[in-house]
Amino acid sequence: MNTDNYLLAQGPFRTAREIILASASPRRQMLLSSLGLDFRVVPADYKEPPIRSGQDPEHYALEMSSEKCRIIAEKNPDSVVLGADTIVVLEKEVMGKPGSREHALEMLERLQGNVHEVITGVCLRCESWQVRESFSVASRVEMIPAGQDILEAYINTGEPRDKAGAYAIQGVGAFLVSSVHGSYTNVVGLPLDRVTQALLHIKAIHAAGDNHP
Numbered sequence: 001m002n003t004d005n006y007l008l009a010q011g012p013f014r015t016a017r018e019i020i021l022a023s024a025s026p027r028r029q030m031l032l033s034s035l036g037l038d039f040r041v042v043p044a045d046y047k048e049p050p051i052r053s054g055q056d057p058e059h060y061a062l063e064m065s066s067e068k069c070r071i072i073a074e075k076n077p078d079s080v081v082l083g084a085d086t087i088v089v090l091e092k093e094v095m096g097k098p099g100s101r102e103h104a105l106e107m108l109e110r111l112q113g114n115v116h117e118v119i120t121g122v123c124l125r126c127e128s129w130q131v132r133e134s135f136s137v138a139s140r141v142e143m144i145p146a147g148q149d150i151l152e153a154y155i156n157t158g159e160p161r162d163k164a165g166a167y168a169i170q171g172v173g174a175f176l177v178s179s180v181h182g183s184y185t186n187v188v189g190l191p192l193d194r195v196t197q198a199l200l201h202i203k204a205i206h207a208a209g210d211n212h213p
């Protein structure tokens with residue numbers, strides 16, 4: 001453990017209640033761990049419905065994160081539950097995870113040589129503390145024009161399969177990204193700057209721990 005992690009492990013972001021990450025995403029687990037937090041992973045069994053016609057993408061990401069959070073928070077009323085949802089948005093069209101190789105290629109062909117937004121909706125809830133915080137963060141990502149052969153070779157790595165927009169900025173897919181404007185961790189799946197602010201806010205309100213239910 002390096003000095004920075006040691007200092008974080010002392011717990012500036014810890015709350016008096018257990019934290020549950022309501023997500024199966026290994027990226028979110030890795031990002032939350034980097035804050036020196038102890039938490040339990042309890043993914044919400046929730047099949048995300050497609051966006052409703054006319055619904056704003058940001059509202060959609062917020063709604064999905066709130067649903068994942070609600071399902072776990074209602075079963076664990078004394079825990080601080082964190083749910084999140086990451087989507088890729090190109091010209092108002094939402095891209096979730098690709099359903100097939102062909103779908104991944106279709107997404108990447110549209111994203112290459114263009115600028116898109118990555119939006120993550122985040123929800124934090126503690127039922128018995130009556131805490132509910134929700135926010136969304138948008139980052140702009142610019143991709144190089146890569147060409148079909150290269151995109152197909154990238155899809156062969158298997159990486160795009162479980163990623164919104166069919167790429168991972170933190171993995172092999174980094175070569176596709178020419179610039180990011182805004183939070184990098186937001187693109188990976190959890191905007192750590194805003195998440196830590198929210199945890200500190202919850203901690204400040206409940207500074208005396210369980211004496212203030």
Ligand SMILES: Cc1cn([C@H]2C[C@H](O)[C@@H](COP(=O)(O)OP(=O)(O)OP(=O)(O)O)O2)c(=O)[nH]c1=O
Binds near residue numbers: 027044118
């Ligand atoms: C754009 C992008 C997305 N992603 C990932 C983050 C998310 O795990 C995934 C988007 O899917 P989500 O539905 O947000 O999350 P998930 O299904 O992985 O997990 P859960 O619903 O249980 O919380 O895409 C990357 O890892 N890197 C990237 O560059």
